[in-house]
Amino acid sequence: MGRHLDLRQAFAHHPERLSQLSQQAPYVFADLSKNLWQPQTEQLLADLAHSCGVTEQRDAMLSGAPINASEQRAVMHWLLRTPQDGGLLQDHPVVQQWGGGMVQALAQVHQTLEAMLDLAEQVRADARITDVVNIGIGGSHLGPEVVVQALEDWVDAGTQFHFVSNVDGHELGHVLRRVRPESTLFLIASKSFTTAETMLNAHSARAWFLAHGGSADADAACSIDRHFVALTTNVQAAAEFGISRTLGFWDWVGGRFSLWSAIGLPIAMAIGAAQFRQLLQGAHAMDAHFFSAAPAVNLPMRLGLLDVWNRDFLGFGSRCIAPYSHGLRRLTAYLQQLEMESNGKRITRDGQVLEVPTAPVVWGEPGTNGQHAFFQMLHQGQDTIPVEFIALRDGGKYLGAHHQSLVINAIAQAQALMLGRQGEGAERDCPGNRPSTFLLLQALDPASLGALIALYEHRVFVAGAVWGINSFDQWGVELGKKLAQELRARQQSDDWAEVDPSTLALMQRLAESPTHGD
Numbered sequence: 001m002g003r004h005l006d007l008r009q010a011f012a013h014h015p016e017r018l019s020q021l022s023q024q025a026p027y028v029f030a031d032l033s034k035n036l037w038q039p040q041t042e043q044l045l046a047d048l049a050h051s052c053g054v055t056e057q058r059d060a061m062l063s064g065a066p067i068n069a070s071e072q073r074a075v076m077h078w079l080l081r082t083p084q085d086g087g088l089l090q091d092h093p094v095v096q097q098w099g100g101g102m103v104q105a106l107a108q109v110h111q112t113l114e115a116m117l118d119l120a121e122q123v124r125a126d127a128r129i130t131d132v133v134n135i136g137i138g139g140s141h142l143g144p145e146v147v148v149q150a151l152e153d154w155v156d157a158g159t160q161f162h163f164v165s166n167v168d169g170h171e172l173g174h175v176l177r178r179v180r181p182e183s184t185l186f187l188i189a190s191k192s193f194t195t196a197e198t199m200l201n202a203h204s205a206r207a208w209f210l211a212h213g214g215s216a217d218a219d220a221a222c223s224i225d226r227h228f229v230a231l232t233t234n235v236q237a238a239a240e241f242g243i244s245r246t247l248g249f250w251d252w253v254g255g256r257f258s259l260w261s262a263i264g265l266p267i268a269m270a271i272g273a274a275q276f277r278q279l280l281q282g283a284h285a286m287d288a289h290f291f292s293a294a295p296a297v298n299l300p301m302r303l304g305l306l307d308v309w310n311r312d313f314l315g316f317g318s319r320c321i322a323p324y325s326h327g328l329r330r331l332t333a334y335l336q337q338l339e340m341e342s343n344g345k346r347i348t349r350d351g352q353v354l355e356v357p358t359a360p361v362v363w364g365e366p367g368t369n370g371q372h373a374f375f376q377m378l379h380q381g382q383d384t385i386p387v388e389f390i391a392l393r394d395g396g397k398y399l400g401a402h403h404q405s406l407v408i409n410a411i412a413q414a415q416a417l418m419l420g421r422q423g424e425g426a427e428r429d430c431p432g433n434r435p436s437t438f439l440l441l442q443a444l445d446p447a448s449l450g451a452l453i454a455l456y457e458h459r460v461f462v463a464g465a466v467w468g469i470n471s472f473d474q475w476g477v478e479l480g481k482k483l484a485q486e487l488r489a490r491q492q493s494d495d496w497a498e499v500d501p502s503t504l505a506l507m508q509r510l511a512e513s514p515t516h517g518d
């Protein structure tokens with residue numbers, strides 16, 4: 001049913017294969033027929049999902065239950081794009097059961113959304129602001145960056161958006177050399193407002209601002225108050241930093257799920273309030289599909305189960321994402337955090353070591369560039385690597401011939417992976433029978449992009465629910481941060497005073513005494 005399936009034979013004997021293994025979902029058409037599975041496979045996987053209680057776990061998320069158990073938090077990023085009246089979910093039986101707490105949470109969501117959109121429109125109307133610098137990392141960076149880049153057709157040409165994330169001074173320096181304090185707005189984006197890279201970048205930006213004509217005096221024309229905004233759940237820490245304008249959000253919004261919240265302010269500034277609402281609307285349409293559609297025609301369910309099939313039954317250790325769209329050139333980086341930080345885990349929710357592999361390595365680059373870089377391995381390498389093509393039905397205003405060429409290349413590559421080539425000599429032959437998924441997005445517009453991102457969020461949920469892991473915490477990132485803090489303290493301590501702070505001396509000293517007190 002899996003590795004022994006010959007896709008060429010399957011299509012030859014079952015012309016109905018495409019219609020059985022593809023479907024339309026909101027803004028996205030998915031062709032799953034070139035994967036190494038059969039309709040019966042999907043039925044068995046649906047039985048597996050049923051036995052793992054995936055639907056019950058999904059409904060628990062919709063009820064506002066604290067399903068992120070290790071942090072005792074609800075998981076409600078989907079609430080951020082739910083209309084005040086519940087929208088397409090208002091008749092859902094679980095929503096019908098919502099208590100006052102959920103109703104109040106939804107009201108707070110809309111209160112914050114209106115404040116955020118008002119601020120966004122104020123900045124867009126202020127001709128003095130020509131540059132917006134978002135300082136944040138991880139979920140406080142990747143989501144806003146991919147959306148602002150993807151929706152550049154809607155971005156006001158009069159304002160430049162910069163995303164600074166790395167602690168490497170080159171990145172912040174590159175931006176500061178190109179902006180002026182009086183025409184720049186700094187967004188300090190950090191859910192915790194403690195992340196070391198973001199805090200150092202924020203302090204350096206403030207120092208630069210004050211050294212180049214900015215003032216700490218709230219009444220000054222070019223003041224911290226007017227030129228810095230904090231996006232965080234930690235309002236107190238933002239105030240201590242000296243920022244008076246803060247847009248807050250809630251603990252039940254995970255960092256990698258936060259672009260729909262105040263973290264999305266740079267998006268709203270870039271595309272405007274109306275288009276930001278379209279982004280939310282597209283995601284909500286996908287939410288309603290995920291929470292309501294039957295498993296057999298529930299695209300996030302089918303894709304999440306396909307991920308389990310490819311990883312655990314076929315043993316594929318990675319998945320290549322190939323967006324055939326320059327606008328989606330940062331999508332893979334975003335999906336790496338979404339998928340690998342959510343499901344890159346070995347312990348189940350009840351503390352047991354998992355016997356099966358979980359999240360694959362997610363990697364890739366836009367097409368057609370990938371065809372000139374790593375597609376050789378995909379066609380003739382020793383490992384089978386599932387490929388995920390993402391193409392646009394409507395290429396927008398850019399040069400029709402270019403879009404046609406782009407989509408034809410994507411389709412041809414999927415076909416070549418499946419068909420392969422035989423009989424032209426060992427070095428020229430391609431084995432074929434290599435799986436791929438083809439996602440055809442309506443267009444690169446706010447609603448379609450919102451739906452696509454929501455599709456990936458829910459797909460990650462489904463795979464995590466089958467594996468029985470908590471897809472919403474990320475304890476693995478704490479150790480490195482802790483060791484970095486200890487190393488910084490050791491480097492500044494007396495007993496290391498004689499150690500040359502150069503990297504090599506540090507590495508040698510660490511080799512002699514790996515941990516504190518050695």
Ligand SMILES: O=P(O)(O)OC[C@H]1O[C@H](O)[C@H](O)[C@@H](O)[C@@H]1O
Nearest residue numbers: 138139140190191192195255477
């Ligand atoms: O938004 P912040 O609190 O600054 O956190 C930024 C990032 O820090 C860590 O890397 C977490 O693993 C990420 O999930 C988070 O997005």
